[in-house]
Structures are given as structure tokens and as C-alpha cells.
Amino acid sequence: MAELMENEVVRAFSTYAVIVVVKMLLMGPMTGYYRFTRGSFSNEEDVARKSAEEKKKLLKTHPDVERVRRCHQNDLENIIPFVIVGLLYALTGPELSVALLHFRIFAGARIFHTIAYIGALPQPSRALSWVVGMLVTFSMAYRVLNTVLFL
Structure with missing residues (x-):
């Protein structure tokens, strides 16, 4: 393991993987x-100690809470594949400069995606940042398959 961590590409990947995770x-x-500051809860047990009237007020959706929740869901759908594909990519021995470009673009795209989602920036800002992140992951996947394809 120590030998693997001496590899600059693996170290670079580890840095950016930790940032996005x-x-x-x-x-x-x-x-x-957002749930507490907006008074918006989705589960009965979250408001169990409240009166029936308060429960009715608090058991509701709020657009800000839903925006953050959907952003988190989108992270799960994109960052987990990046971590898996990115590790395999790092193990294929790419040039450090090319690998860094992949890792930095993905991390930047995901951070911007969050800013665009939470800040409700106008489209296509969020969509473009999502596409950029996906293209990076697909680019790394292509390199992995092109390097180790064994059918």
C-alpha cells in the first residue's frame, strides 16, 4: 500500500476524491x-414531541430543503462512480498532467454544480456542470477500458 501511495497519480486522485467525498x-x-431553519420536516418522528397543530405546520416540504436534498442525491449518483472509475483510471498509469486535469475538472464541476443548485442559478449552469463531470468520468472509463479491456 505504501508503494502505491508513492505513485503521484494515485496521490493526486486521493486528494481530489477526498475533496469531492x-x-x-x-x-x-x-x-x-435547511430543515431546521425552514421548519420543514419529512418524518413523523422528527416532530414527535410537538402538538398536533405544530406537526401539521412542520410536516411539509420546502423548496430550499428539497433543493439541497436533490443536490445531495445528485452527488451520490455522480461522485461514487467518479471515485470507482477514477481509482481504476489512476491505476492505468496515465500522465500526471492529464490525470490532474481530469480530477480538477471533475472536482470543480461538482463544486460549481452545488453552488448552481443551492443558489438556484439559471440553467444551463447546473446542467453544464453536470455534463462536464459526467464527460470526465466517461473519459476516464474509456481510458480504463482501452488499457485493460479483457473480454
Whole structure:
């Protein structure tokens, strides 16, 4: 394992994978923050100690909460494949500069995607950032398949 971590591409991948995974993990507390500050809960047990009248007010959806929740879901759908494909890509021995370009573009696209989603920026800002992230993952997947295809 220590030998593997001496590989610059693997170290670069590890850096950017941790950045996007931590970003994804922060979306959970952000959702909680939005739920509490907007008074919007989705589960009965979240408001169990409230009166029946308060429960009716609090058991509702709120656009801000739903926006953060959907952003988190989108992270799960995109960051997990990036981490898996990116690790395999790093193991194929790509040039460091090309690998860094892939990793940096993906991380930037995901961070911008979150800003665009939470900030409700006009389209196509969010869609373009999503497409850029997906293209990076597909590019790395192509390299992996092109390098190790064994059918």
C-alpha cells in the first residue's frame, strides 16, 4: 500500500476524491440545517414531541430543503462512480498532467454544480456542470477500458 501511495497519480486522485467525498458528506448536515431553519420536516418522528397543530405546520416540504436534498442525491449518483472509475483510471498509469486535469475538472464541476443548485442559478449552469463531470468520468472509463479491456 505504501508503494502505491508513492505513485503521484494515485496521490493526486486521493486528494481530489477526498475533496469531492467530503463535499458530498457536508450535504447531509446542510440538509439538516435547511430543515431546521425552514421548519420543514419529512418524518413523523422528527416532530414527535410537538402538538398536533405544530406537526401539521412542520410536516411539509420546502423548496430550499428539497433543493439541497436533490443536490445531495445528485452527488451520490455522480461522485461514487467518479471515485470507482477514477481509482481504476489512476491505476492505468496515465500522465500526471492529464490525470490532474481530469480530477480538477471533475472536482470543480461538482463544486460549481452545488453552488448552481443551492443558489438556484439559471440553467444551463447546473446542467453544464453536470455534463462536464459526467464527460470526465466517461473519459476516464474509456481510458480504463482501452488499457485493460479483457473480454
